[in-house]
Amino acid sequence: MNKIIFTFSCLLMMIFSLLSLSVGAVSISIPDLWYSLLQKDTSFSFIVWEYRLPRVVISILSGFGLAVSGVILQSLVRNPLASPDVIGLTKGAGFFAALVIFLFPSSPSYVLPAAALTGAFLVFILLLLLSKRLTLSPDAFALVGIAIGAVFQSGIQYLLVKYPADINMTLLWLSGSLWGRGWSEVFSLLPWILILLPVAWWQYPKLNVFQLGDEYSQTLGLDIIRQRFWLLLLSVSLAGVSVASVGSIGFIGLIAPHIARKLVGGRHQLLIPLAAIIGANLMLIGDSIGRIIIVPREVPVGIMTAIIGAPYFVYLLRREHKRKG
Amino acid sequence: MSRFTIRKQKPKTFLLSLFAVIFIFIVIGFFISLKWGQATISWRILYEAITYQGQDKEHLYIQTLRMPRTITAFVIGVHMALAGLLTQLVTRNPIASPHIFGINAGASLSVVISLIVFPSFTLTASVYFAFIGAILGALLVFSLAGIQQKQHVRLALAGIAVHFLLSSLTEGLIIMNQHSTDSMMFWLVGAVNQAGWQEVQTLLPWSITGITIFLFMLPSFRLLLIDDDVALSLGQRIMFVKLIGMLIVILLAGSAVATCGPIGFVGLLIPHVARLLAGEKLGTLVPLTGLLGGLLLVYADFFSRFIAYPYESPVGILTAVIGGPFFIYLARKKGRASL
Amino acid sequence: MxxxxxxxxxxxxxxxxxxxxxxxxxxxxxxxxxxxxxxxxxETIEINHELGKTVLEKAPEKIVVLEFSYTDALMTLDVQPVGVADDDDPKLFMDKVRDQLKEYTSIGSRYEPNIEMISSLQPDLIIADLNHHKDIYDQLNKIAPTIVLDDHQADYNQMLDNYLVIAKALGKEEEGKQRLEEHHQKIEEAKQKIGETTLTVLPAVTNPKGFFAHSDHSYTGSFLLNIGFDDPVKSEDSYPQLGLEQLVETNPQAIFLLPATEETIVDEWGKNPLWQEIDAVQNNKVFTVERRDWALSRGLLGSEKMIEDIVKHLGDQ
Missing domain, CATH: 1.10.287 (Helix Hairpins)
Incomplete structure (x- = not known):
């Protein structure tokens, strides 16, 4: 069964990637696409090689990053509703990004992602400080995260009202957009994901134990606080690098792990890869639809994923809720 | 569960003097809000203005701008604080508030939709839209988390997830309509600085309705203080009370959001302060919460004029500065308690 | 490859x-x-711009512009763009530009122009804005030589500098200089007609919830300052938001309203007796002008239209 699920979702990812390469303001037929991919010198070369392909790669990489970050957080907090968005990571990143857009509008283009990453790690430090170096219960930890997120959110809104001239640029970044992302973003994201993803998967035994509860972890001889620290750092890094390159897309980190858990259960050795693939799929399909829905403009991928994911998410949770009575 | 143990009732003299002090502070707040702003106004003119003895520019500042604005701030504060208290009672969750509960975000979303679909909508009409949105937001959160007690964290997580979802849709709509963005931004962060008598007129009927039902239902709301296990024997009654409670929350929060945008943290912060001062008894807790809410917003509005003087800043930023750290404090405290 | x-x-x-x-x-x-x-x-054309130097082998023919002011500039030089980022709404062009503009492809939002469509138009020159498009400079450059100008934050004088850069890029440096001369003349003539410029004049974009003054740090404000009018707001911000009390205190002697929507906050303020306390209202000097002429076009045509409006409303009768 699991094999089928994995094959199917990988297949889906391939189909969505091809779809994402072929649709857009300029639609490219599959034969033309093949030709452009192989020959590299057709009238579609630029669109395929320089525009859509990096977008596809970034979709996949950031989908991986956000989804796995969500899986880790949900296990840490022992709550399926946790996500990088909810505990404030994306809001911290967003606040710093907005600061750059508003206060240093002419700064070179690498400053924005750097600021976003700084924001995410600042939230991490705040989380550490305010949760007494993670000695609080997972519940308290989640609440502290929500509170930090709410504070940063007000900060963002203050900036938006204060500087009305640049609102659009900021909102586009905040909602998460793949517009204009090219190979340079791919190469700044790729090494991180390549390193962090295997590291995350390697943690699966700990994550399995963690979601059972502290008592179990202790009896199994885990140094909880220390493990929490490393796992949180891992989660923050994954979300941080993804957010830095695509903007604060929150929903993927919540819903991808959820769908994956529904399919393969709570064993992290399966959950992590499947959630990653589902995250990538959501990003791909969200981006493809966002590109063709109101040509020549684009709907930011973050909003598209929210629209697509929301109904399914509500359905999932309702069912869960009913089952629990 | 320290919150639900009935605290020793404070002595009557203490309560009386407490109310007296708050009242005095509110009056002072009103006066300083009327006196100081962009234009300098002397005490004599202030006196003439509030007794309606003058029609000069300075008098008009007070009569047509500062007065309705201050009243709106007060009423919004009352609304938000009472809505917060009631959410906390109904969900039995100390970290509940309309803001964290998708109610504000739902109302904002539907108001923005209504402004896009019917650009010439009046303020009164958008209040109804806000209600619909508030109801949807609340329903979504409750269907995700359920209303059983001891679900603090699940409820908060579900609420904040819905909040972010709805606000990202609102942001999406704003992006897609980029040429009216500036005015839409208003719906993302609350501000009372543009409020005039029209806003007061729109708000007041809802305040009266909401608060009347609230006071009328006060005896029944006492049921909400009992543990669910005990209340279970009371059967349907408790569900009905909770439903009415949420209805009042939606009336109060929805109308406030429709007129002034979502002003965060008031609904979370004030009920706790009130509880700290006066204990659990609803008869004193409810009026105290309302008055404190009004007080906070009047002062927040006053100080918001001076953050970036001579330009106004949204009052929501000040409530966030005060409420945010408190939220973090509360999260740490409540989280520890639930272990 | x-x-x-x-x-x-x-x-x-x-x-x-x-x-x-x-x-x-x-x-x-x-x-x-x-x-x-x-x-x-x-002849090779060599252009220095915000993000470096671009060399064109010949005068470009297919040009994509990513801001309204660039379209304005192209019109004055009688060059038709093949693609324009017009926010997908041709109504945002000023009349004069729209009349002259022939067929073009809309490439979407100015904030996120559709790069695929730009590429499919196979342009030989792209003119972009520093703030909005610096992140995609490399991609644009792979499509066609791209020049990046600081338009979003530009004031009137910077716009004039930018204009010459654009003219040069189009291989019409001489015509550009001539047109600029003509422009200065027009402005001078208009100034004569206006006569006294002692008034404090406030241009402001209005919408249902806000009144956004354009201070002397903004494009429109800087233009008014250039003509000789005084800015009553004096703000470091380009577009400070004013309340009614502050507007009355600022007390401009003339107001140009640039409504962004049909109904604006001014409808509401008009009912307030305080509105009558403003000098501009008392002198009957509150005028409504087109936002697309005053705040969006930001070019020679736009400024000429602006001063035309000013002559019409404030000129010596």
Whole structure:
């Protein structure tokens, strides 16, 4: 069964990637696409090689990053509703990004992602400080995260009202957009994901134990606080690098792990890869639809994923809720 | 569960003097809000203005701008604080508030939709839209988390997830309509600085309705203080009370959001302060919460004029500065308690 | 890929060549340029812009512009763009531009222009804005030579500088200079008609919830300052939001309203007796003008329309 699920979702990812390469303001037929991919010198070369392909790669990489970050957080907090968005990571990143857009509008283009990453790690430090170096219960930890997120959110809104001239640029970044992302973003994201993803998967035994509860972890001889620290750092890094390159897309980190858990259960050795693939799929399909829905403009991928994911998410949770009575 | 143990009732003299002090502070707040702003106004003119003895520019500042604005701030504060208290009672969750509960975000979303679909909508009409949105937001959160007690964290997580979802849709709509963005931004962060008598007129009927039902239902709301296990024997009654409670929350929060945008943290912060001062008894807790809410917003509005003087800043930023750290404090405290 | 590589090499080679020429000094450059001219009868255009230097082999024919002001500039030089980022709403062009503009492809939002469509138009010049498009400069450059100007934050004088850069890029440097001369003349003539410019004039964009003054740090404000009017707001911010009390205190002697929507906050304020306390209202000097002329077009045509409006409303009768 699991094999089928994995094959199917990988297949889906391939189909969505091809779809994402072929649709857009300029639609490219599959034969033309093949030709452009192989020959590299057709009238579609630029669109395929320089525009859509990096977008596809970034979709996949950031989908991986956000989804796995969500899986880790949900296990840490022992709550399926946790996500990088909810505990404030994306809001911290967003606040710093907005600061750059508003206060240093002419700064070179690498400053924005750097600021976003700084924001995410600042939230991490705040989380550490305010949760007494993670000695609080997972519940308290989640609440502290929500509170930090709410504070940063007000900060963002203050900036938006204060500087009305640049609102659009900021909102586009905040909602998460793949517009204009090219190979340079791919190469700044790729090494991180390549390193962090295997590291995350390697943690699966700990994550399995963690979601059972502290008592179990202790009896199994885990140094909880220390493990929490490393796992949180891992989660923050994954979300941080993804957010830095695509903007604060929150929903993927919540819903991808959820769908994956529904399919393969709570064993992290399966959950992590499947959630990653589902995250990538959501990003791909969200981006493809966002590109063709109101040509020549684009709907930011973050909003598209929210629209697509929301109904399914509500359905999932309702069912869960009913089952629990 | 320290919150639900009935605290020793404070002595009557203490309560009386407490109310007296708050009242005095509110009056002072009103006066300083009327006196100081962009234009300098002397005490004599202030006196003439509030007794309606003058029609000069300075008098008009007070009569047509500062007065309705201050009243709106007060009423919004009352609304938000009472809505917060009631959410906390109904969900039995100390970290509940309309803001964290998708109610504000739902109302904002539907108001923005209504402004896009019917650009010439009046303020009164958008209040109804806000209600619909508030109801949807609340329903979504409750269907995700359920209303059983001891679900603090699940409820908060579900609420904040819905909040972010709805606000990202609102942001999406704003992006897609980029040429009216500036005015839409208003719906993302609350501000009372543009409020005039029209806003007061729109708000007041809802305040009266909401608060009347609230006071009328006060005896029944006492049921909400009992543990669910005990209340279970009371059967349907408790569900009905909770439903009415949420209805009042939606009336109060929805109308406030429709007129002034979502002003965060008031609904979370004030009920706790009130509880700290006066204990659990609803008869004193409810009026105290309302008055404190009004007080906070009047002062927040006053100080918001001076953050970036001579330009106004949204009052929501000040409530966030005060409420945010408190939220973090509360999260740490409540989280520890639930272990 | 090979072809592109070749072009890239050609590009790099050309840049090195030109750089070395510059290094050799001015006299040399002129000579060799003339020589090159004689030999190939082909002129290269070299443009310095915000993100570097761009060299065009010949005057471009298919041009994509990513801001309204650039369209304005193209119109004055009688050049038709093939693609315009017009926020997908042709109503945002000022009338004069729209009349002159023939067929073009809308490439979407100015904030996120559709890069695929730009590429499919196969342009030979792209004119972009520093704030909005710096992140996609590399991608745009792979499509066509791209020049990046600071338009979003520009004031009137910066716009005039930008205009010359655009004219040069189009291979119409002389015409550009001429047109600019003409523009200055028009402005001078208009100034004569206006006569006294002692008024404090406030342009403001209005919408249902806000009144956004355009201070002397904004494009429109800087233009008014240039004519000789005084800015009553004096703010570091380009677009400070004013309340009614503050507006009355600021007390401008003339107001130009640039409504963004049909109904604006001014409808509401008009009912307030305080509105009558403003000098501009008492002197009957509150005028409504088109936002697309005053705040969006930001070019020679836009400014000429602006001063035309001002002459109409404030000129000596």
């Amino acid at each position: 090979q072809h592109r590589m070749k072009r890239m090499f050609g590009f790099v080679f050309m840049s090195i060549f030109i750089l070395s020429l510059i290094a050799c000094g001015n006299a040399d450059e002129n000579e060799s340029k003339e020589e090159a001219l004689k030999e190939t009868k082909k």
